[in-house]
Amino acid sequence: MSRSLIAAVLAIAGASSLAACQGQHSSEPPIVPIRNMHEQPRYDAQEAATYFTDGRAMRPIVEHTVAQEMEIDPILEDGVDENLDYAPTIPDEVVAGFDGMEALLARGQTRFDIYCVPCHGALGDGEGMVPEVSNVATIRPPTFHDDRIRHMPDGQLYATIRNGLRNMPAYGHVVPVRDRWAIVGYVRALQLSQMDGQ
Amino acid sequence: MQIFPKSLNLLPLVAALGVAVGGGIATFVVVYYFSPRFLYVGYEPEQPVPYSHRLHAGQLGMDCRYCHANVERSFEAMVPPTQTCMGCHAQIRTESARLQPVRDSWTSGEPVEWVRIHNVPDHVFFDHSVHLSAGVGCATCHGRVDRMEVVAQAEPLSMSWCLDCHRDPEPYLRPTSRITDMDWTPEDATEAERTEMVALLDRATPPENCSGCHR
Numbered sequence: 555m556s557r558s559l560i561a562a563v564l565a566i567a568g569a570s571s572l573a574a575c576q577g578q579h580s581s582e583p584p585i586v587p588i589r590n591m592h593e594q595p596r597y598d599a600q601e602a603a604t605y606f607t608d609g610r611a612m613r614p615i616v617e618h619t620v621a622q623e624m625e626i627d628p629i630l631e632d633g634v635d636e637n638l639d640y641a642p643t644i645p646d647e648v649v650a651g652f653d654g655m656e657a658l659l660a661r662g663q664t665r666f667d668i669y670c671v672p673c674h675g676a677l678g679d680g681e682g683m684v685p686e687v688s689n690v691a692t693i694r695p696p697t698f699h700d701d702r703i704r705h706m707p708d709g710q711l712y713a714t715i716r717n718g719l720r721n722m723p724a725y726g727h728v729v730p731v732r733d734r735w736a737i738v739g740y741v742r743a744l745q746l747s748q749m750d751g752q
Numbered sequence: 753m754q755i756f757p758k759s760l761n762l763l764p765l766v767a768a769l770g771v772a773v774g775g776g777i778a779t780f781v782v783v784y785y786f787s788p789r790f791l792y793v794g795y796e797p798e799q800p801v802p803y804s805h806r807l808h809a810g811q812l813g814m815d816c817r818y819c820h821a822n823v824e825r826s827f828e829a830m831v832p833p834t835q836t837c838m839g840c841h842a843q844i845r846t847e848s849a850r851l852q853p854v855r856d857s858w859t860s861g862e863p864v865e866w867v868r869i870h871n872v873p874d875h876v877f878f879d880h881s882v883h884l885s886a887g888v889g890c891a892t893c894h895g896r897v898d899r900m901e902v903v904a905q906a907e908p909l910s911m912s913w914c915l916d917c918h919r920d921p922e923p924y925l926r927p928t929s930r931i932t933d934m935d936w937t938p939e940d941a942t943e944a945e946r947t948e949m950v951a952l953l954d955r956a957t958p959p960e961n962c963s964g965c966h967r
Binding site: 556560563564578579580581582583584585586587590591592593594596598599600602608610664667668669671672683684687688690692693718721723724727728729730 | 766769770773774777786791792794795796797798811812813814815817818821825828830831833835836838839840842843844845862863865868873874875904929
């Protein structure tokens with residue numbers, strides 16, 4: 555009798571362990587057996603907060619204030635000088651901050667691949683995947699390799715990245731100042747490389 | 753004097769066997785079913801927007817950092833703000849009902865309420881930027897996100913899982929230029945990349961002491 559009992563228990567255990575394998579997908583929140591100090595009385599990034607009326611733990615920037623890491627120099631931050639003229643070239647202090655042009659271009663390439671290639675394509679010819687897959691005409695950017703964009707001051711390229719332009723979204727909120735200038739440098743390098751090819 | 757009938761002579765044996773088998777099953781149940789690997793892996797909550805990584809990261813080939821832009825700079829990777837989606841979706845699929853919550857969030861200023869999937873307890877300190885600059889790729893800890901229609905947790909994120917790597921990070925490191933590359937395997941490494949990986953391994957000092965992670 556006891557032997558058949560043991561066999562039954564084993565069979566049930568075996569069957570249930572086969573039925574419920576590790577890593578099964580489920581939309582139910584995971585069961586946590588021991589929850590000591592799992593939830594401490596503090597807010598994590600992007601958590602919902604009951605303390606604030608808008609329900610966010612991360613506070614949006616207060617009006618008429620600047621973030622601590624923001625650049626004050628208008629040429630660096632906006633790409634324009636006091637008279638709203640575009641900076642003709644990449645500011646020297648940015649190049650120096652990267653330890654020279656080569657490092658700036660290398661950095662610029664990685665950032666360009668992340669933020670610009672989806673639409674502008676790896677060669678900057680406007681043949682990215684987003685216009686191709688969506689087939690939406692307004693999101694298809696112009697090629698970088700025409701004379702208008704070739705002769706644009708660096709500051710204007712910079713401002714396009716920071717503020718966006720008509721149908722192009724702004725990247726100021728995701729790309730920090732120095733990386734924006736590095737992208738400008740890389741766009742220039744791309745333009746030069748395509749000129750040689752012509 | 754005989755207190756117990758003879759038929760009970762087998763009792764100690766059966767009891768010992770029962771304890772052994774029962775204990776074995778109980779141990780198995782606890783180790784198997786109560787483990788983070790069983791409880792946490794595969795969690796894929798329903799999100800307010802049927803956003804697909806397979807489309808955006810896979811088919812469109814977008815880099816993870818286009819949306820998770822903070823991941824190299826801060827300890828949180830963060831889910832992107834509505835502004836990031838609207839950069840494209842102000843023009844693409846503007847009529848789609850699936851994107852309605854995103855457009856609502858854009859007009860109202862209220863965030864989209866994404867459900868958090870990966871979460872270590874509050875008593876654990878985890879920092880994305882350190883791991884990425886040390887050369888640990890997203891795919892090592894999150895699996896092939898670029899093939900996921902809905903993000904599901906791929907790794908247990910348990911203490912032993914962290915420590916397995918911290919004790920011997922070598923097989924998991926990759927060149928820092930490849931951290932978001934989902935296809936990359938160590939066999940793909942070029943000569944220059946191999947030198948970089950050796951340098952990374954020399955520099956890496958992952959903590960194994962308790963206060964490294966529980967601070």
